[in-house]
Amino acid sequence: MHGVFDIVGPIMIGPSSSHTAGACRLGLMSRAILGSQPFTATIELVGSFAATYRGHGTDRAIIAGLLGMSPEDERLPHAFDIAQEMGLTYSFIPVRKSGVHPNTAIIRLTDKDGHTVRVEGASVGGGNIMITELDGFRLELSGTLPSIIIAHLDRPGVIANITHLIAEAGGNIASVRDIREKRGQTALVVIEMDDELPPVYVERIASSRHILTAFTVPKL
Amino acid sequence: MYDFSTIAELTAEAEKAGLPISSIVISREANESQKTYDEVVAQMRHSWHTMKDAIDKGINNPQKSVSGLTGGDAPKIYSMLNASAGKSYLGELACCACAGAVAVAEVSAGMGRIVACPTAGSCGIVPGALYAAHRYKIKNDEPIVRSLFTAAGFGMIIDEMACIAGAEGGCQAECGTAAAMAAAALTELAGGNPEAVAHAAALALKNLLGLACDPVAGLVEVPCIKRNGFIAVHALTASDMAISGIRSVIPPDEVVMAMKEIGDQLPLALKETAGGGLAATPTGRRLKEQIFGKQTE
């Protein structure tokens, strides 16, 4: 059963929990995955997002999230002006794509140093979201728990080593999902934690053998 | 430790403990979220203040919605309390509930801050009804804050047994649930026992069964905003009936199940797709074209 504050709540900027609050969260999550202030953003909108985004402020909500605002931030309606002040350029492209959730956004970001990410995710109702694809990897990331995302070479013992380091940090793992594209190549592991992992341990994971990148995504 | 998954269980827990339903819901929440009783109440106090802020804003600052389709009605109906008071059939309290509910819904449509209750589309109903009770009956904020837990308890059960999203069950699921929540809170505030509270919720929901979700252009504005005003008053009626001793012939949990069944039977066109009802009227279609242009189907 949902909790009291899922029903009387969340506190949010209207008008729509899925098209505004959820959209903002998709932006926030994409920013967290990029790990820095985005400099350019290209956002493709699918389905109901594509059809009604202007009337629901979906576009402003996504930009607000990309700028680090939460769904209850009263600056959300002014996100376009704030983006200009902060030097974020963006474009929205309604697209047709089948086989995805009707409230889907595909967000491509670059930061000042040229880092890029491509995040695909959906607003699944009540302001909740699900990230379904990251840089071509399929995954499921809801932001209800802090997570660690690790790209690694698909070699024996890599996951064991990661979980060992997490145990050493005293962290409690809620779930582990390993996704690989092709056997023996790159794989992505998403670990949901009960609490956030201290940065030193994230760095230790990142600098371990066969690890390409490791970063944390906070609970939304 | 209290727990419940049906209205019958929630009322039984309250009666057994000799406590109001709000106490049962607060205890359960504190236990589930591993917070203290006071922390949970403090969080709700913040939600109540957010609701009141939205009402003030909506009544005092008429503002257009993002689409330009709606806005500015809350101050109009609010004026019936003063300038046109002699002409109001509702009277001050009910008129105030209506104005408060429309105010919150308009603030939401204008991209202001609200508390989803249980959804953004129905966010004005509970605050509007409670604001009126607060202003005319219960000056102290604390009982109101507690009554919001009673409202939440019913929302949680309905969500679990049926659904609370217009896209899933039509507007009966969204605004119907909000009506049940508001009626329950009002009845506890008016001194009703747990049984009366449960029946107020049942009466309120029962009378909205079958309500379609057919918003023009798919936006949460028409008929949603004015509907919030109507249903805040509807909740007052349900509470008065329950306090007077009237009981729902169909028990509360069965009413919830009926809502679910009707929701399953409602055609997709009447479940937030903007494919039927008011959205499909000539004017509804024209407004949609006006807002989104021709190319979007």
Ligand code: SF4
């Ligand atoms: S008509 Fe639909 S969108 Fe409007 S309040 Fe009801 S359920 Fe929500």
